Amino acid sequence: MTSPCVIDDSFPARADGDRPAGGGLASRRGVLAGLAALTVSACASPRLPPPPAPPDDGLAALGFDGVIDLSHFNRVWDFAAARDAGGIRAIIHKASEGADWVDPVYGQRREAARAAGLLWGAYHFGTAQHPGAEQAQAFLAAAQPGPDTLLALDLELNERHPANTMDLYRAEDFVQTVLTATGRLPLVYVRPDWADGLPLPGWRRSLGGAIRPGSILAECDLWLADYRARPTLPLAWQQRGWRLWQYAGDRPNASSALYQRAARTIAGIGRCDRNLFPGKAAALPVYWAGNPMS
Numbered sequence: 001m002t003s004p005c006v007i008d009d010s011f012p013a014r015a016d017g018d019r020p021a022g023g024g025l026a027s028r029r030g031v032l033a034g035l036a037a038l039t040v041s042a043c044a045s046p047r048l049p050p051p052p053a054p055p056d057d058g059l060a061a062l063g064f065d066g067v068i069d070l071s072h073f074n075r076v077w078d079f080a081a082a083r084d085a086g087g088i089r090a091i092i093h094k095a096s097e098g099a100d101w102v103d104p105v106y107g108q109r110r111e112a113a114r115a116a117g118l119l120w121g122a123y124h125f126g127t128a129q130h131p132g133a134e135q136a137q138a139f140l141a142a143a144q145p146g147p148d149t150l151l152a153l154d155l156e157l158n159e160r161h162p163a164n165t166m167d168l169y170r171a172e173d174f175v176q177t178v179l180t181a182t183g184r185l186p187l188v189y190v191r192p193d194w195a196d197g198l199p200l201p202g203w204r205r206s207l208g209g210a211i212r213p214g215s216i217l218a219e220c221d222l223w224l225a226d227y228r229a230r231p232t233l234p235l236a237w238q239q240r241g242w243r244l245w246q247y248a249g250d251r252p253n254a255s256s257a258l259y260q261r262a263a264r265t266i267a268g269i270g271r272c273d274r275n276l277f278p279g280k281a282a283a284l285p286v287y288w289a290g291n292p293m294s
Contacts, residue, residue, distance in 0.1 A: 058229075059247070059276060064284060066090060067244060067275040069123065072105045074250065074272050079109075079116035081268030088266060089284055092121035092152060092275075095143040098164075099130035102142040119288045121150030123189065124174070126166030127158060132173025135166075139174075140181055150288055151178060151186035152223055155207070157200055167208040168197075168217075175216050184290065185216075187243065189223040195234035211236040223275075243293065245276045 059065050066087055070076065071094035082088040091113045094103045106122070113120050122143035126135060145151055153174055158165040166174075171188075178186050190211075193200060197210030211217045211234060218236035221243040226232060231245055250271040265271050277284050279293065287293055 063245070063276040063278040064089075064281045065274065065276055066281055066284065067092065067277055068266060068269070069093070069121075069246070069273045069275060070109070070269070072103050074269060076105075076109060076112075076269050078268030079113050079118060082266050083116050083118060085267035086269070088118065089281060090119035090121065090150070090277075090288065092123055092150060094154075095122040095124060096135075096139045097125040098127040099134045099138040106142065107144075119148070119150070119285060121152060121288075123152040123154050124186075125154045126171060126174060127164045128166055128170065129164055132166075132170035132175075133177040135170070136174045136177035136181070140178065145182065148289055151182070151184060153178075153186050153188050153220075155188055155190045155217075156194060156225070157203060157205060162203065162205045165205055168211065168215075169208070171207075172216050175220060179216070185220045187223040188217055188220045189225060189246070190234065191225045192232040192234045195236060242278065243287070245278075246273055247276055248274045 066089040068082075068088055068090075069092040079091075091109070093106055093109055093113075095106050096102050110120055122139070122145060124135065124139035124143075126132070130138075143149065143151070153171065155166060155171050175186060175188070178184070188195075191200070194207055195211045197207055199206040213236050215236065222234070222237045222240065223244040223246065224231055224233070224237075224242040225246045227246075227248060231242070231247070233241065250273050277287070279287070283293075
């Protein structure tokens, strides 16, 4: 019998986009091997080894490099290997898109990640084809969040179908609905220029307005997407800073900044998005449980 921490969900990766009408954290890379075989007893061990030493690239001084985000695009073999050999402590997985699509491997991977002792989070890729409240309801139904599930809204350009990009109004409606239903605000994943209402280079579309300090979006913790060596904070988060920083994507890109050029791979998973947490590894579960950072 296969260890509950070892899975082989070899979904064929499409060239771009998770579905005909959308995208996600793993579908916008144009803008921005061996397996570690572990036993069931190791998989179920409540004591986690210390994370391996991070590469000497300056990231260690900024926080803990132990959070990754995934969708069915990413191959996953062994979450325990990601934990032990890769130093990963938390997964944020795509749960839904729009109001009518659910990531087909979300549930399976949630159980495997939890069996490996990893923190779990769920994100929703916002679109324009449904009201924000309807999308939030679909997200919560797909994610089935518990009190220890981190929630996030992926707010970005829909590259495959730009006209189906979530706008500011729908994003605010989404967040308000999640807050009403759960009592918690989701993180907002966004690029600094997109959050400030600017169109991305080479694209005419924008969020439809800047996120202002008075917006409910600005009350959410920031999951910053910026592949430059020195990330820029959106205006609405100038005083608060970021809580997660996606510093590199899952595809190497020679034209990108320092961290993106060095494709980051994880044992048991391969290439995936890498995120920094602005604190020590021991503080990550505390934050994940809903305790605000000072």
